Amino acid sequence: MKLSTKGRYGLKAMFELALNDGKGPIPLRNIADNQNISEHYLEQLISVLKKGNLVNSVRGSKGGYMLTKPPSKITVGEIIRALEGDIAPSDCVLDTKHNNCIKEGYCATKPVWEKIRDSINEVIDSITLADMVEDQRKFKKQGLYV
Amino acid sequence: MKLSTKGRYGLKAMFELALNDGKGPIPLRNIADNQNISEHYLEQLISVLKKGNLVNSVRGSKGGYMLTKPPSKITVGEIIRALEGDIAPSDCVLDTKHNNCIKEGYCATKPVWEKIRDSINEVIDSITLADMVEDQRKFKKQGLYV
DNA sequence: TGAAATCCAAGTAAGTTACTAGGATTTAAG
DNA sequence: CTTAAATCCTAGTAACTTACTTGGATTTCA
Numbered sequence: 001m002k003l004s005t006k007g008r009y010g011l012k013a014m015f016e017l018a019l020n021d022g023k024g025p026i027p028l029r030n031i032a033d034n035q036n037i038s039e040h041y042l043e044q045l046i047s048v049l050k051k052g053n054l055v056n057s058v059r060g061s062k063g064g065y066m067l068t069k070p071p072s073k074i075t076v077g078e079i080i081r082a083l084e085g086d087i088a089p090s091d092c093v094l095d096t097k098h099n100n101c102i103k104e105g106y107c108a109t110k111p112v113w114e115k116i117r118d119s120i121n122e123v124i125d126s127i128t129l130a131d132m133v134e135d136q137r138k139f140k141k142q143g144l145y146v
Numbered sequence: 147m148k149l150s151t152k153g154r155y156g157l158k159a160m161f162e163l164a165l166n167d168g169k170g171p172i173p174l175r176n177i178a179d180n181q182n183i184s185e186h187y188l189e190q191l192i193s194v195l196k197k198g199n200l201v202n203s204v205r206g207s208k209g210g211y212m213l214t215k216p217p218s219k220i221t222v223g224e225i226i227r228a229l230e231g232d233i234a235p236s237d238c239v240l241d242t243k244h245n246n247c248i249k250e251g252y253c254a255t256k257p258v259w260e261k262i263r264d265s266i267n268e269v270i271d272s273i274t275l276a277d278m279v280e281d282q283r284k285f286k287k288q289g290l291y292v
Numbered sequence: 293t294g295a296a297a298t299c300c301a302a303g304t305a306a307g308t309t310a311c312t313a314g315g316a317t318t319t320a321a322g
Numbered sequence: 323c324t325t326a327a328a329t330c331c332t333a334g335t336a337a338c339t340t341a342c343t344t345g346g347a348t349t350t351c352a
Contacts, residue, residue, distance in 0.1 A: 001147060001149055001153075001230060001233050001234070002234065003147055003259075004341085005342090006340090006341090007235075011258065012254075012255055025297095027296080028297080029296085038342065040342080040344085041341065041342055043298080043300090044300095046298095047299075058297085058298080059298045059299075059349045059350065060348090060350025060351060061294095061295065061296040061350050061351040062297080062350075062351055062352090063297045063349080063351090064297075064298085076258055087147050089147065089149045090148065090154055091148070106282055106285050106286065108161045108278045108279075108281070109158055109161065109278075111278075111281060112222055115269050116266055119265040119266065119269045120262055122265070123262050124262065132254045132257075133254075135254070135257060136252055150309065150310085151309075151311090152309090173327080173328060173329090174328080175327085184310085184312080186313085187310065187311055187312085189330080189331095190310095190311090190331095192329095193329090203328095203330085204319090204328085204329085205317075205319065205328065205329045205330075206317090206318045206319025206320065206327075207318085207319050207320040207327040208319075208327075209328045210328075210329085211329090
């Protein structure tokens, strides 16, 4: 039940873009350096986010990436689903696929996987990038950061 | 964010044991046949559950496995954690380990992983094997099964 | 023209998953 | 006392996934 680096790095990158929202295109290099991630690898992740219409890019010198929408309109759920696919603790509760359970009729474990799936989705769909930025701002205001 | 077959098969096996609770030891062979799982593989999983004190075994002919506690006292969470380890979408929110995040100070993604972790745990700790048995019983009473 | 950046496709080492193989041991029943 | 049914135990392993790396081609600003 772990997210892969796709989802984890991807959210970090999107958070950085949210922090710099409105400042024009941000080069991947900066994000990769800030977050200690291989730039080439991050490239692959952000390309998925671009296909998912969550970021735009500007090529060439002075280019970079920017969010397609204000941070308050982008949820963690959109980001994670773009990178990792639909959330499902078991394939049999993937919304997209039709039920591929071998069992005919009732399966006792399926409702469990559905509840887990739904609760994860509820959490990640309720958090926006703006929330994350705000939480960091609040934290730093308290002078609790190192 | 998928469970491995450990957690999925393991819960199915434990559910079968719950269904047959009080009927003496149930051989793994039956469960493996019922659920279409390799018996040898299931052996390995149930051995973990035994170490986790969730099942007892009786060796020899007429032997098998049985729950150590009534189904109402065994949660899905205990089973999944025994087989898959602590739930954590990212290692940095594993309760057991100390914070192994490279970042000093505030990390914006950590609260997200914590919320996901907590919501999953809340779900799986709130469902007992007895609940699963009851849900199946209700379903079958409605005559909806094949 | 050069540097900075995105874009793109392929390869790959290491790790994980989901088993299989091959037995040793224990126990009830005939 | 033998046999069959079962748990117990340790290795091995093919296939897959992960988390990258390599090596460029292309675009754009200055």
